[in-house]
Amino acid sequence: MATYDVTLFTAKGDICGRQILFCRTDDEAIDRVGAIAHPHAIRIMQGDRTVVYFPPLAQRRSAF
Numbered sequence: 001m002a003t004y005d006v007t008l009f010t011a012k013g014d015i016c017g018r019q020i021l022f023c024r025t026d027d028e029a030i031d032r033v034g035a036i037a038h039p040h041a042i043r044i045m046q047g048d049r050t051v052v053y054f055p056p057l058a059q060r061r062s063a064f
Contacts, residue, residue: 002046004029009041011056016040026051 001022006029008017017038023029029044030052036042044051 002029004051005045006033006036007043007045008036008038009043011040013041 001024004021004023006019006021007015008019010016019036021029021032023032026044026046029046033042033044033054040056042054044053
């Protein structure tokens with residue numbers, strides 16, 4: 001299992017929360033973070049590596 005650091009951001013870009021996840025793969029970590037109801041940006045890191053950065057929800061919706 002790998003350790004993933006999930007950071008939640010406010011609308012202004014300040015850190016408002018962090019969670020540590022233990023997952024087998026990047027895809028599992030991404031799926032688990034997808035279940036978090038958070039309207040602002042979310043970043044998943046594994047060590048120094050950025051796995052994925054989700055922009056604020058409003059930007060995600062306007063991309064479709």
